[in-house]
Amino acid sequence: MLTKLVAQHLKAYRPQVAVIIVMQVCAQIAALTLPTINADIINKGVVNVDTSYVTSHSLLMLAVALGQTICQIVAVFLAAQVAMGMGRDIRDAVFTRTLDFSAREISHFGAPSLITRTTNDVQQVQMLVFMTLAMLVGAPIMMVVGVIMAVRADVGLSWIIVAAVILLAVGAGLIVSRMGPLFQRQQQRIDDLNRVVREQITGIRVVRAFARERHEAVRFDVTNSSLRDIQVSVGRTMAAMFPLVMLIMNLSQIAVFWFAAARIDNGQTEVGVLASFTTYLMQILISVMMAVMLVVMWPRAAVCATRIQEVLHTSSSLTIDSEPVTTLPDDPTLLEFRDVTFSYPGASEPVLQDISFTVNRGTTTAIIGSTGAGKTTLVNLIPRLVDVTDGHVLVRGIDVRRYDPESLWSCIGLVPQRPYLFSGTVASNLRDGRSDATDDELWDALRIAQSDDFVSHMDNQLEATIAQGGTNVSGGQRQRLSIARALVKNPQLYIFDDSFSALDVATDSRLRAALDASHGDAAMLIVAQRVSTIRNADQILVLDAGRIVGQGTHDDLITSCPTYIEIVNSQLSIEEAA
Numbered sequence: 001m002l003t004k005l006v007a008q009h010l011k012a013y014r015p016q017v018a019v020i021i022v023m024q025v026c027a028q029i030a031a032l033t034l035p036t037i038n039a040d041i042i043n044k045g046v047v048n049v050d051t052s053y054v055t056s057h058s059l060l061m062l063a064v065a066l067g068q069t070i071c072q073i074v075a076v077f078l079a080a081q082v083a084m085g086m087g088r089d090i091r092d093a094v095f096t097r098t099l100d101f102s103a104r105e106i107s108h109f110g111a112p113s114l115i116t117r118t119t120n121d122v123q124q125v126q127m128l129v130f131m132t133l134a135m136l137v138g139a140p141i142m143m144v145v146g147v148i149m150a151v152r153a154d155v156g157l158s159w160i161i162v163a164a165v166i167l168l169a170v171g172a173g174l175i176v177s178r179m180g181p182l183f184q185r186q187q188q189r190i191d192d193l194n195r196v197v198r199e200q201i202t203g204i205r206v207v208r209a210f211a212r213e214r215h216e217a218v219r220f221d222v223t224n225s226s227l228r229d230i231q232v233s234v235g236r237t238m239a240a241m242f243p244l245v246m247l248i249m250n251l252s253q254i255a256v257f258w259f260a261a262a263r264i265d266n267g268q269t270e271v272g273v274l275a276s277f278t279t280y281l282m283q284i285l286i287s288v289m290m291a292v293m294l295v296v297m298w299p300r301a302a303v304c305a306t307r308i309q310e311v312l313h314t315s316s317s318l319t320i321d322s323e324p325v326t327t328l329p330d331d332p333t334l335l336e337f338r339d340v341t342f343s344y345p346g347a348s349e350p351v352l353q354d355i356s357f358t359v360n361r362g363t364t365t366a367i368i369g370s371t372g373a374g375k376t377t378l379v380n381l382i383p384r385l386v387d388v389t390d391g392h393v394l395v396r397g398i399d400v401r402r403y404d405p406e407s408l409w410s411c412i413g414l415v416p417q418r419p420y421l422f423s424g425t426v427a428s429n430l431r432d433g434r435s436d437a438t439d440d441e442l443w444d445a446l447r448i449a450q451s452d453d454f455v456s457h458m459d460n461q462l463e464a465t466i467a468q469g470g471t472n473v474s475g476g477q478r479q480r481l482s483i484a485r486a487l488v489k490n491p492q493l494y495i496f497d498d499s500f501s502a503l504d505v506a507t508d509s510r511l512r513a514a515l516d517a518s519h520g521d522a523a524m525l526i527v528a529q530r531v532s533t534i535r536n537a538d539q540i541l542v543l544d545a546g547r548i549v550g551q552g553t554h555d556d557l558i559t560s561c562p563t564y565i566e567i568v569n570s571q572l573s574i575e576e577a578a
């Protein structure tokens with residue numbers, strides 16, 4: 001998973017990667033040349049007291065060291081550029097895929113996990129790639145060539161290198177095999193912590209209102225501590241790594257001195273060779289240590305890559321037709337539900353059953369029913385927030401599943417039950433409806449939505465700041481701004497999902513009057529709880545437990561539909577109802 005993900009996203013950076021490899025090879029060759037020059041300086045210059053040899057070869061060493069530094073600077077600079085660029089590309093891919101998800105996939109992963117996957121998980125992969133390109137690419141060259149050079153320097157001591165490398169590899173292997181499962185749990189606990197923090201911040205008012213601070217603090221502590229516990233376990237396991245490496249390095253150095261002493265005594269080797277051999281040994285072991293670092297980082301990055309790939313390989317349950325319809329045909333029936341049945345995944349009973357009705361241009365259709373009757377689910381089927389289980393939802397005579405989603409959404413202005421405003425300004429939120437709308441058009445929409453009054457009293461008016469989620473305006477103001485946003489879009493079908501519930505009766509009635517006067521050819525589908533909101537609709541659908549139990553005007557239903565009569569009686573006085 002990890003190699004596949006990285007290989008796929010490094011494709012765009014092939015030239016830079018090639019330059020990094022060349023630079024690393026040059027840097028390693030330079031590093032490997034230095035001990036040999038050093039040995040020559042000792043054996044030929046120092047031992048023979050040849051000052052000019054020492055000077056010339058010292059200058060050569062300086063030049064080689066300078067070349068090595070330049071190569072390494074270029075390699076690290078490009079490695080940072082490639083790794084960060086690749087991280088941005090993966091985040092982009094995960095985010096784009098998430099945007100395509102339907103509510104089903106979002107709830108499958110959960111928003112906190114999707115956030116961790118887009119941020120922290122990508123960061124782990126990005127860090128591994130950076131370390132590999134900046135430091136580890138040269139390690140195999142250093143190891144192989146270093147061994148050759150060391151053996152050439154003194155074959156009699158080479159068994160020490162073999163023993164040290166084997167010891168280091170086995171020790172590191174044992175430690176790393178314990179890390180994989182720990183990292184898996186660590187990422188899950190980061191998800192959990194994200195979820196708890198997010199829930200507590202969004203629900204802070206409920207927490208306060210129900211005096212649940214202590215309970216929530218305990219819940220946070222438990223999640224926080226369990227992340228700490230796993231991090232401590234990871235840290236403990238990792239902590240064993242570096243002492244182990246240092247121990248093996250020091251022991252092997254002692255072994256070299258121990259065995260070389262006798263060989264120098266016997267005239268089998270020279271002091272200069274001993275100096276170069278120990279340098280080669282250190283270089284080889286540092287390369288092994290770098291490889292070990294990669295092995296340490298690998299399991300965590302692999303876990304993260306699997307989590308990222310899970311998102312990238314999940315297709316949206318909202319499939320797109322292979323030849324999608326991009327233009328809406330001219331059909332007088334704007335919307336038709338034909339024998340629609342819908343069940344949520346895993347639910348035993350359908351939420352909607354045998355729903356059939358039509359909506360014509362320029363008309364108002366209202367949906368009323370008890371809570372949980374299926375009203376929101378019904379309207380969510382139109383913009384394909386969910387898809388029917390059976391039957392058809394047709395817009396202008398064509399099944400919504402056959403449309404290009406952008407074309408379908410362009411004709412719908414949805415005001416959701418829980419309106420959401422984005423951080424920005426009043427104008428930027430309204431222009432989410434239509435980006436090229438003029439200020440005059442925004443004011444017109446605000447006037448119809450009965451929002452011009454409060455917006456004109458805000459500092460900076462259209463440029464007034466809106467906080468994330470619209471939390472710095474009241475619930476009713478948020479509803480009206482999201483109605484204005486739908487009006488700016490000027491769609492063919494307005495869907496108001498319980499959009500007037502936070503308005504007082506007088507504002508509700510003024511807003512509906514203004515909407516009636518301005519919607520023109522566009523049709524309106526209004527989900528409402530209050531009979532007064534919908535009594536003038538051209539047709540009213542009465543929904544009960546997912547079925548239409550009444551259909552007609554207020555006057556028809558008030559005499560024929562017991563469920564409607566019951567709702568009316570619970571809300572209006574006899575005279576009002578008549």
Ligand SMILES: Nc1ncnc2c1ncn2[C@@H]1O[C@H](COP(=O)(O)OP(=O)(O)OP(=O)(O)O)[C@@H](O)[C@H]1O
Nearest residue numbers: 344347351369370371372373374375376377378417
């Ligand atoms: N994502 C979901 N997964 C499973 N069941 C769901 C989901 N959303 C809603 N339901 C169930 O579907 C039924 C209809 O819900 P829906 O939100 O459509 O009702 P509603 O008529 O709009 O209610 P209200 O007037 O309270 O907003 C409810 O029983 C609800 O529990």
